[in-house]
Amino acid sequence: MMNYDNILSKKASCIPPSGIRKFFDIVSEMKDAISLGVGEPDFVTPWPIREAGVTSLEKGRTHYTSNAGTMELREEISRYVNRKYNLNYNPKNEIIVTVGGSEAIDITLRALLNPGDEVLIPEPSFVCYKPCTILAGGVPVPIVTEEKDNFRLTKEKLLEKITDRTKVLILPFPNNPTGAIMEKEDLEAIASVLRDTNIIVLSDEIYSELTYNGKKHVSFASIDGMWERTVTINGFSKAFAMTGWRLGYLAAPAPLCSVMYKIHQYAIMCAPTTSQLAAVEALKNCDGDVENMCKEYNQRRRVLVDGFRKMGLSCFEPEGAFYVFPNISSLGYSSEDFAKKLLEEEKVAVVPGTAFGECGEGFVRCSYAYSIESIQEALKRIGNFVERHKK
Amino acid sequence: MxxxxxxxxxxxxxxxxxxxxxxxxxxxxxxxxxxxxxxxDKIILGYRTLINWEQVDKDTIKAYIELKITPQAAKGFDRVAEKIYKYPQVKSLTLMSGAYDLLLEVEGETLRDVAMFVSEKLSQMDSVIATTTHFVLKTYKKENVIFQHPDKDPREVITL
CATH class of the missing domain: 1.10.10 (Arc Repressor Mutant, subunit A)
Known part of the structure; x- marks a missing residue:
């Protein structure tokens, strides 16, 4: 008998699995269960984008593209981030098309980290930063963001955690799971701390197109002096409802890009060709589709926030992404117990806040990538639950 | 708003x-x-229910009829339209650009009903030069609603 424990990489084996996934496998078999657990759009990719993908297949475009992505797509990305976020990147050597934002995060960290380098990770946040940091030999250092600060990263909290080993700061805004955004002043404050350091910012802006209350997304690289120290990561999954196409990109100064490019080249070759050809259509002609989806998310967002507040729960008003992050601590259950009981008793699935960092304790994440009707039904059930368990 | x-x-x-x-x-x-x-302000004209009648009443016949009209001055088209839309068989009526002028949506209980309406009513009108009748075989989408749509959410129940 082989003892696999002795064979497997220590580093990789030590990474905790996402336990949430298993826990919720039962939901899919439950009849009448409603899930607010999904972190991807309910919308199907707009038809013109799908058609562009189909057409590319009909034309036989089934080969590799150049490693960094087709020049046409990189040029479109360059134009897009310029008109949307006032960023300037040269499509020739400052943009790499990746397999989703996830790959971009991975190769950025692998390109930057030496053993023992510290990565500052504001939490609660998306689940991949920590494991990717560990795999790349770095040391994850969480920074707790709080409800009282609107879950924004403050200058003070950042200063507390900077050491001489700090290599990277991750800026995951608009944020999954809190829905927090960082406005220009907030980013300026962060910039003022970083200006005299060598810290590189990994700005994960995958939800940049989904902001509300008229607050347009501000890209960190557009802040004075920050371009040279920022890796901007974005993608097609959330804005264009293209999760299954696995397409994202990163944009960064050429000396950084050239190293990430090597990793991408050897590990991935190139992002899927069909997706790349479809994505050109998305960037060129689909602003209207994105706007319409955003408008609908906004309506649902208001319904969810209003619903939780009417139950007497404290609920931070998210201004980006498609999640609300209500505070359920007043009921006296841990996030995980709350989620389990809610699923058992009312057949509604939400994600415990602790999936996004320890400081997510006391919160649950509810996605509004669902129809208004499902959201209303879910709220009704959660309302019954809260009524029954109120202290 | x-x-x-x-x-x-x-x-x-x-x-x-x-x-x-x-x-x-x-x-x-x-x-x-x-x-x-x-x-x-007559911007909201009514509140209706969108029904897939094909599921309920297989006998209803639906047709789109193109009408060519003799050229009309000023509000001439409106006068012709008024005469046509008064028929209860006419469910919708629009003035079009292109090869014909008016497009009617007509309903009847049998093929004959619709045919008779075209030959005895529409073609008899002085201003009507030509008619083309298209019978509806199947409705796929109407009022932005796809009629036979898979309802199931194809997504995994939880994704992070």
Whole structure:
């Protein structure tokens, strides 16, 4: 008998699995269960984008593209981030098309980290930063963001955690799971701390197109002096409802890009060709589709926030992404117990806040990538639950 | 808020003003008032139910009829249209650009009903030069609703 424990990489084996996934496998078999657990759009990719993908297949475009992505797509990305976020990147050597934002995060960290380098990770946040940091030999250092600060990263909290080993700061805004955004002043404050350091910012802006209350997304690289120290990561999954196409990109100064490019080249070759050809259509002609989806998310967002507040729960008003992050601590259950009981008793699935960092304790994440009707039904059930368990 | 309010109602006319108010971040009173105004301005013309009659009543015959009309001066088309839309068989009537002038949606119980309506009523009118009748075989999409749509959510129940 082989003892696999002795064979497997220590580093990789030590990474905790996402336990949430298993826990919720039962939901899919439950009849009448409603899930607010999904972190991807309910919308199907707009038809013109799908058609562009189909057409590319009909034309036989089934080969590799150049490693960094087709020049046409990189040029479109360059134009897009310029008109949307006032960023300037040269499509020739400052943009790499990746397999989703996830790959971009991975190769950025692998390109930057030496053993023992510290990565500052504001939490609660998306689940991949920590494991990717560990795999790349770095040391994850969480920074707790709080409800009282609107879950924004403050200058003070950042200063507390900077050491001489700090290599990277991750800026995951608009944020999954809190829905927090960082406005220009907030980013300026962060910039003022970083200006005299060598810290590189990994700005994960995958939800940049989904902001509300008229607050347009501000890209960190557009802040004075920050371009040279920022890796901007974005993608097609959330804005264009293209999760299954696995397409994202990163944009960064050429000396950084050239190293990430090597990793991408050897590990991935190139992002899927069909997706790349479809994505050109998305960037060129689909602003209207994105706007319409955003408008609908906004309506649902208001319904969810209003619903939780009417139950007497404290609920931070998210201004980006498609999640609300209500505070359920007043009921006296841990996030995980709350989620389990809610699923058992009312057949509604939400994600415990602790999936996004320890400081997510006391919160649950509810996605509004669902129809208004499902959201209303879910709220009704959660309302019954809260009524029954109120202290 | 007008257009957003209208598109919410267009999708679901049974939604309550209180629900709309939450979705738009305003008050129930403001929504009620706005709807009242839109009704009195004849912007909202009615509240209907979208029904897939093909599932219920397989015998209804539906046709689109193109009408060519002798050239009309000034409001001439409106006068011809008025004569046509008074027939209860005519479910919709629009003035078109292109190869013909008026497009009618007609319903009848049998093929014969529709055919007779065309030959005895429409073709008999002085101003009608030509008619082309297209019978509807199957409706795929109407009022932005796809009629036979798989309802199941294809997504995994939880993704992070």
């Amino acid at each position: 007008n257009k957003e309010l209208l598109s919410i109602l267009e999708k679901n006319s049974r939604i309550t003003p209180a629900e709309i108010a939450v979705m738009l971040g305003t008050t129930e009173e403001a929504v009620k008032e706005e709807i009242k105004k839109l009704e009195s």
